[in-house]
Each structure stands twice: as structure tokens, then as C-alpha cells.
Amino acid sequence: MVYRGRGPDGMEVALKTLHDRCENPEEVTDELDREARIASRLDHPFIVRTFELFYINDRPWIVMEYFPGRNIKQLLMAKSPVIRERAKDIMTACADALGYLHSRGLIHLDMKPENVLVADSGETKLIDFALATDRIPLIQRIFPGLRKIAGTRGYIAPETILKKSIDPRTDIYSYGTTFYEMLCGRPVFPTDDQGKLLQMHLTMRPSSMRIYCKDLTEDIDKLILQMLEKDPARRPPDMASIIGRLERMEIFKKGT
Secondary structure, eight states: OEEEEEOTTSOEEEEEEOOTTOSOHHHHHHHHHHHHHHHTTOOOTTBOOEEEEEEETTEEEEEEEOOOOEEHHHHHHTTOTHHHHTHHHHHHHHHHHHHHHHHTTOBOSOOSGGGEEEOTTOOEEEOOOSSOBSOOOHHHHHSGGGSOOOSOGGGOOHHHHTTOOOOHHHHHHHHHHHHHHHHHSSOSSOOSOHHHHHHHHHHOOOOOGGGTOTTBOHHHHHHHHHHTOSSGGGSOSOHHHHHHHHHTSOSBOTTO
């Protein structure tokens, strides 16, 4: 649960804690503790800042920057014009934030529409570092079957599902699924069958975005579909290359 509050100095903050109906409080407490430790080390204009972690009666509370925005999923449901008007800015901000993470040896592992906040002005912030990692424990590298599949199934990279090595290109896949959905208004693989969804990530070729949104340019369609390649080696190599390509292209056809 996330609350809006004020710090001792009167500054507005967001307070994140366990949900009252949390079924695995010990596990989620560990995740929140880990998220706070990782996020407190980050200082980037497109990442929500984390200030402090404290406990009240063994219940963790993370104190974060309050950012008055809605996530991409909420903006899509509300049919907000900011998505179309500021699409390139939103995509570039997220790529910059992820590039910063990668430069610090971190992989987000949960890039999805719900983890991107956008203000009415188009200002964008990346959130939620509960799954972010800078390494896979040695025991899980030796015995990959012990590793949990981390991430949200609609946005998860094939190598994560297969418990293979992960690197920044794992986030690039999830970034591609996120912005495929933002630009098309539908997920890459729209199904409620969770097992089938994982299989689709492994074997199914995504459809061109221009089937669903005819005024998208061929350039953005090619870029997003390249991010969604099953083989990480066929994806863009890093976020800097994605930003460079975004800067040189139009997202929507002119006059539409």
C-alpha cells in the first residue's frame, strides 16, 4: 500500500508498506527492505527518490518522493492525451533511467506499465525496485533450477523464463513490451492464461504494432519489435542506442 503524507519538515512524501491483507508478510518485508537499500543509492531525475526505511512494530515503511502522476496503465484506461502528445519524451525518460541503472550494474527486472509514472506535463519517473538485482547468487548460477522466475508475466523476457543468464538486454525486452502496450493500447500477448502467456513469450512472434495503430511510423515499429526478439543478441545492445534511435525518428506519422 502507498500513502501520501508529510515529513517533519512539511515536505510531501509517499509512504510504502505492506498491504493489510498481505499473505506472505516475511517475504514482502524482505523485498521492501531490499528495495529500500537499492533505491536509496539511486539519484536520477527520472527515478523516484527513496529517502528512508523505518519500522513500526516490525512493519516496514519506505519514505519516498511524492510524485503526482498516474502510471501508464491508468493513463491508457483514462484515454489520456498525454500518451500520444508526449510519447517520445516518456520513452526517452524511461530509457535514460534504465541506462543509469545498468551503468551502476543493476537490472530492474520488473519494467512494466504500472512501474512508469507520468504527470500531466509529461514528466516521467520509474518506480519499484523490489526485484532489482546486481547479481545472481552463486548457488543459483550453479543450480539455475533453484532460481525463481522474477518479473510480471506479461512483460517478462524469455531468458528469465528459461532461467538463463540475465543482463541489461533483459530489461530491454520488458521495456519493449511496456511501450508496445502504451502505443497500441493492448499487451503484446493478450491472454489471461498464465501458462500460455509464458509459452507465447518463448515461441510466438509479436504482431506489428501498426496492425492495431495504423498511424505509428515504420521506424518505431521496427525498433519495438527488435526489442522483443527472443534471442537477447538480436535486441538493441543498450539503452543509449535506443535513445539515439528515438531522437532520430517520429513515433506517429505527421498529420495524423
